[in-house]
Amino acid sequence: MLSRRHFLALSGVLASAPSWASIAVSEDKSLFASAFSQSKTEHFFGLFDVKGNLVWQTELPDRAHAPVVHPNQAIVGIVARRPGFFIDFFNVASHEKIIRIEPEKDHHFYGHALFTRDGQRLITQENHYPSGEGKVFVRGWPSGQILNVFSSHGIGPHESVLLHDDVLVIANGGLKTHPDNDRNILNLDTMSPNVTYLSLKDGKPLNQVANPKHLHQLSIRHLDVNQQGTVALGFQYQGPLWDQVPLVALSRIDQPELDYLPIPEQVRARFKQYCGSVCFDQSGEVLAISTPRGGFVAYWHVDTKTFLGVDNCRDVCGLVAHENAHEFILTAGTGNQYVSNPVREHIDLINKHPTVHWDNHLRQINT
């Protein structure tokens, strides 16, 4: 928690933080945020424009995972990679680091965080590692003061999204880990991932959905939600590579079961049991799932559950909806950035940075 002195100083900094609209950097008014690495020991957080040019970067103490973007103020954060012990926030206009938020004692972050839509609260998924219980922390912004701590109603809450202001959808990945054992899975035989629809008013689960028992090693890891309230889920299977398991599903708050999406078997096998990022396009009609191990992004038309096809890109993982319907921006560990429209079956290389490894997740900032 912040001291009063620090809080007052920070309030001053934040009061001067401009809105996104006032810092437009290009005609397109879009910026993209991602962590990246240049070697095993050199880790950064950066913003790039629609042409793929890095417009700002800053060095990080460790490898990070997913950016978090404030909805109103020109502030971006980056969450440390699991087991993560920091979220650093920056003023995009001044490039200053304005605050570092750290987890409470005996907790670590999972690499993802988000702001509520009004920007007043910051939500993080955390591991209480002595017990392995998944937690959701709600902190006031910018004070960092903890307002609520809820159970995630599962183990390993990796990513969450807001269904609406009062409901958080959590991907409880099911993996029990402890920082003393790096990322080793301690409950492989008993893991039981689920999707929990959590009331942010009282922390009660409004719906909870899991895979059938025989698929208990199918870790529910990443997710996105569209305007219609459909939640898309990407899995990472912890069992053998040869098992033929579903890897993508849809869910809704009022549905008791997951709705697995079809994938042609020759494509499913290429996923190597691993989904990276999950992302709807701006219209909510098209779903994209990246698989860095497979080296491609796969697309579906959501309403008809039709598999559309793939874009082959080595080491691709970062994925975000561009402002045009059906269009996505993709980033890869090779340093390449792409724009793809799977409905028009068109993909273009935007730019490439051969010395940069774009990390797992990408976020868009509409300035």
Added chain:
Amino acid sequence: MKYLPKIMAVAISASAPLFGFAGQWQGPLNGIISDVIRSGYDSYAVSANSLAQQTKQLCSVPSKVNQAETQIAFQKNALDWQQVQWLNFGPVTYFMRYYAFEYWPDKKGVTQRQLRALAQQDPSVMETPKFWTSASIAVRGLTAIESLLYHPDFSPMQSKDHCHLLKKVTEHQFSSANDVAKQWQGSRAQDWVFAEDGAEFDAEQAALEQVLQQWLEHMSAVKDAKLETPIGYNGHENLKLAEFYRSNLSLPSIQANFLSYRKIYHAGQPSLYDIAQQQYPKLADQLEKTLINNQKLALQLPADYFQSGYSKTHRIEMATPLIKSISASQTYLTQLVTQLGFQIGFNSRDGD
């Protein structure tokens, strides 16, 4: 949108290249394809055929001699497989062939369970045209054959049903191995690479990159799954998790893997080693030395290393120099290929 496996059709027809120019990696790539992969699959297919023929002989004339001959044929075939096991790329990736050739590690005994069920069925079910395309991968390859020949639940010499099952599995395995061998004969590595969408793409470099990634991944598997896990290097000892432990091929399999590693490094003109020598001579030598060391240390382990009779501590003590040497070779190979400009994967190797 290129999700249909057009590459497969291209490869089978063995014609249209994705990119036609010969680049700097032609030497090692062509050498590895020709000297390691094509010749490796040819040997594997030939010994799979010998095994199928020998099994036929065993079923016609069940005898101890024929059973012993069949086991010898199996051992030859399993070790030929070890020469190409490092490569899960190209034709072997289709129809789950890679996992069917060897269903391992089979921690839950799925192979035996499914073989027992199959042995109780009407043998004619295995004659139906689509049987093997829908059969479980657990009963389609070497793991199943090893069980039928070495597991106490099966006795192909006494039971006609068991022998028939063995005959069918060995025939299928030969057919599948032969298909892969033929597809490699009629195609190039570049044909099996998915062209990068939306970007310039050097198929030759991409193909060699895939091959190198496979080599690196296999090194990890040898160290972790084949050696450390069964001997309990980081946990509980369970020797039954060793590869082909019933036929006592666990150690020879590792030795065969190390032989193939040196072949990969030295295949082609110029070979990867030659190129490394020119550009990074110190690193080239370090990798060469550790690859030789891996071979030597594996040969120094006693033939009954994976059999009971040694304490866990003693077994770990004996393996530690080899484990360290494999780790060093992983490090040197990673450094070398990275410095040569290959991407060994960032998100794909270490995601979350």
